[in-house]
Amino acid sequence: MKKNKSDLIRYLFFLSAILSIALIILISFFLFKEGTVIFKEVGFLNFILGKDWSPTNTPSSFGILPMILGSLYITLIAILIGGPVGIITAVFLVYYTKDKHYRFLKSIINLMAGIPSIIYGFFGMVVLVPAVRYLFPSNGNSILTAGILLSIMILPTVINLSEVAIRAVPRFYYEGALALGSSKERSIFKVVLPAAKSGVISSLILGIGRAVGETMAVVMVAGNQPRMPKGIFKGARTLTTNIVMEMSYASGVHRNALIGTAVVLFMIILIINLVFTIFKERNVNG
């Protein structure tokens, strides 16, 4: 009797755990079921390499290359700024912060991770856009603006994971380098950071994932024109914003094309996650 009861509870645990797998399958199934219609309609390659997105024209045209490039450029700027800044901040937290200040600074980073996209977006809209308009020849809603905003938004991800990786480097690497007469900075950048390489790279990969997937903040500052990007001071549309901009009025093939956009986004995210996992495990294995 007792045995049966504990088996039942064990079964309940197992069912809950298995649900995560079921959810992945469910999400993939429904996205692919509705999204791949467009691949059959216009051809997968035409869909992802087509340069023209005019869903409401007759004849309509569904090419999402502009959005793929839009996502790519914006993400590239975000990681070029946010990557180094995040890594250096992580170094600062580990090697240049006194214990009593550390907890405060760390809570700031955690707060940063908790601020909603919508607040970042609003800040971007009322502060960054005018600033970029003032400083550069543009109307402010641009690839650059979105890139800068995302570079701030991915900082907590990059900082927290880099910090973990840097802390995982055995202390004697650092002390050994110091003992050989190397300066503190030199020891960190020549010995500690290279040893933490896999972990630091995986933090950048996760940062890229966050940037590619971000929607609401980008839609408020990127301009959102569905055309091939024409330079960083011009506006662009990303994969995510393409969905959120048009879903409210889309129907039929247009709707399928938007879900198809999500399928492409989903696959990109899966690849990024896969690469992340590989680097993370390499870090664990030393």
Added chain:
Amino acid sequence: MDKIMKKLIYLVASLTFASLLGIVAYIVIKGLPNLSLDLFRFNYTTENMSLVPAMITTIIITIIALIISIPIGILTAIYLVEYANKNIIMKFISIAIDTLSGIPSIIYGLFGMIFFVTYLNLGFSILAGSFTLSIMVLPLIITTTRESLLTVSDSLRQGSLALGATKVRTIFKVVLPCALPGIFSGIILSIGRIFGESAALIYTAGTVAQIPENLFSSGRTLSVHMFALSTEGLHTDKAYGTAFVLMIIILLINFLSNQVIKKISKEK
């Protein structure tokens, strides 16, 4: 050379912290004077742009989403930690959880729209939104619970088992109570995620600005309300005021979770 490096490190780090404090300060300073009684009227009109209905919707959605995800998340974490033998299923579950936590909210939103809104025919509704968000925060609850279960010393489990307690009793009476603060901080983080979420809700819970009549009505959360206000561009003052309220809530949630973490580290 080293001096320059050192200066650079300090400069970059200050830049990081300044940018965050800048954002918070900006929202607070610009938002405070724009607070008006209109924002807190019980009924929403296009005149007052009250955030009260959105606030109520947010709370309802948070509660439903958590009622679903907390038990499932905790049971999953228990399975992973307490029953873990390194088989292939365990590996798949871990990969599934990692994947779930990497999926962007817009994809959750789209899935919610296809599955809950259309396929299950719930329409744009509080329920569809809550279900979608419960999936979204599930990995967060699982990972925080898993981590705090792992910090519970094995000697306590053995102590309980040696007294003749079953595994299940050991888990519920000894292990879970020890892990409670960590689980609690995971729940607070989830509340923060739900309060801040917008992309996953626009096409599941919809954007109706009134207090929802029932769980099948559409309703906008505070973040969605904030999005609508700021992109319409008509009520900039109200947008600032709403941003302020949202910011304060997030600060409060963060403060709470910091207190919990502090309590945990004090006990250790």
Added chain:
Amino acid sequence: MSKIKIKDFNLFYDNFQGLKNINMNIEENKITAFIGPSGCGKSSLLKSINRMNDLVDSCVTNGNIYFDDKDIMKTDVTQLRKEIGMVFQNPNPFPMSIYNNIAYGPRTHGIKSKEELDKIVESSLRKAALYDEVKDSIHKSALKLSGGQQQRLCIARALAIEPEVLLLDEPTSALDPISTLKIEELLQSLKDDYTIVIVTHNMQQALRISDNTGFFLNGELIEFNETDKLFTFPENEKTENYITGRFG
């Protein structure tokens, strides 16, 4: 009279054989000490008696252990552990009040009445010679106690389920000399009611408190005899080398 009989007992962790063909009888109402260098298998044998080794996936055993002439592998494990209590190397009180720590075991085995629990808590604390020290703080957290008090609490917790046998796995190795002495006195006073098996690193301790001593080396039981005889006239050269401090 033998309380526990160990017959042709072998134990493996994956490919490593931790215990080799152990045969011994543990006498009722006596203190039996297991001594030997680290990794000799003495703790593994102790944990086999209440089947705590079941928790180790890689652990496989063969041979038999009989408790009151019942094969322990054929006994319900929760019942077995109720009758054979265990105290660990590091004090492991649960993070709850002193009262709840002790009431945990009886509650596990179905005792719900408050009066009965009160009685058990008090008598267990008295048996563990802890009552006078904690009687005013019985509802305070057990983690506030000192290390020695915590270990006596763990003994009280084990006694609360009224076991017949008490297994102790190096119970004083994490304690200061004074706390150690208290626990040794306590064990002496308990042996009239319980059969006690203690694993110890400390030969003096075995000599001070035990009636019988088994010396283990590399998974084998080298010598098992009355404590006085084993320490004064060891029959085996390896035993002699160990107790005279030539290795270990």
